[in-house]
Amino acid sequence: GQQVMQIPQYQHVQEGEDFTTYCNSSTTLSNIQWYKQRPGGHPVFLIQLVKSGEVKKQKRLTFQFGEAKKNSSLHITATQTTDVGTYFCAGLSGGSNYKLTFGKGTLLTVNP
Amino acid sequence: DTEVTQTPKHLVMGMTNKKSLKCEQHMGHRAMYWYKQKAKKPPELMFVYSYEKLSINESVPSRFSPECPNSSLLNLHLHALQPEDSALYLCASSQGLAGGRRTQYFGPGTRLLVL
Numbered sequence: 001g002q003q004v005m006q007i008p009q010y011q012h013v014q015e016g017e018d019f020t021t022y023c024n025s026s027t028t029l030s031n032i033q034w035y036k037q038r039p040g041g042h043p044v045f046l047i048q049l050v051k052s053g054e055v056k057k058q059k060r061l062t063f064q065f066g067e068a069k070k071n072s073s074l075h076i077t078a079t080q081t082t083d084v085g086t087y088f089c090a091g092l093s094g095g096s097n098y099k100l101t102f103g104k105g106t107l108l109t110v111n112p
Numbered sequence: 113d114t115e116v117t118q119t120p121k122h123l124v125m126g127m128t129n130k131k132s133l134k135c136e137q138h139m140g141h142r143a144m145y146w147y148k149q150k151a152k153k154p155p156e157l158m159f160v161y162s163y164e165k166l167s168i169n170e171s172v173p174s175r176f177s178p179e180c181p182n183s184s185l186l187n188l189h190l191h192a193l194q195p196e197d198s199a200l201y202l203c204a205s206s207q208g209l210a211g212g213r214r215t216q217y218f219g220p221g222t223r224l225l226v227l
Contacts, residue, residue, distance in 0.1 A: 092214055099160075100216060
């Protein structure tokens with residue numbers, strides 16, 4: 001079945017440093033979604049990428065979708081303590097497959 | 113408004129109890145989902161409803177029984193649960209199941225403890 005690998009599992013940074021998490025799918029995706037889950041919270045939708053090679057920005061966050069639509073990344077510039085949480089990628093394959101396959105997540109901690 | 117609400121926020125139940133989790137959305141979404149999330153793990157899909165009909169059951173034990181009374185409501189009935197069923201139960205909804213309509217919005221979840 002479809003698998004989405006996400007690395008790293010954990011990342012600890014000093015405030016102001018950059019952070020990147022990567023996802024790789026075993027199969028071509030129709031789209032990929034990114035979520036942030038704060039400690040004790042629930043997954044909050046950040047963005048959806050659909051097109052091959054797509055790059056989207058949200059303030060300090062940059063999301064990329066690979067040309068082959070099998071990999072994706074989330075980059076945070078100049079981290080802040082409010083960025084703390086687990087970032088999940090979740091991929092959808094095409095056709096009638098409705099199942100969102102989640103990566104295992106990257107837990108980001110930020111030292112002030 | 114991308115709000116999905118869930119009640120209760122917390123639930124403690126014994127293994128012989130029967131309880132229900134409730135989920136509601138007023139975004140006009142026609143697909144609704146139940147997920148189970150253990151600590152430090154990603155959400156695991158349990159059930160998918162589309163237009164109030166069960167589309168996917170991810171081989172979930174029968175002690176979990178979903179119900180979709182109408183397009184805005186989703187329930188999860190719990191009976192004879194085991195301690196290992198303790199987890200965060202998340203409800204999500206999306207506009208539909210096709211193409212770009214599959215962005216899922218999650219509710220705050222119900223933290224369930226089975227004693």
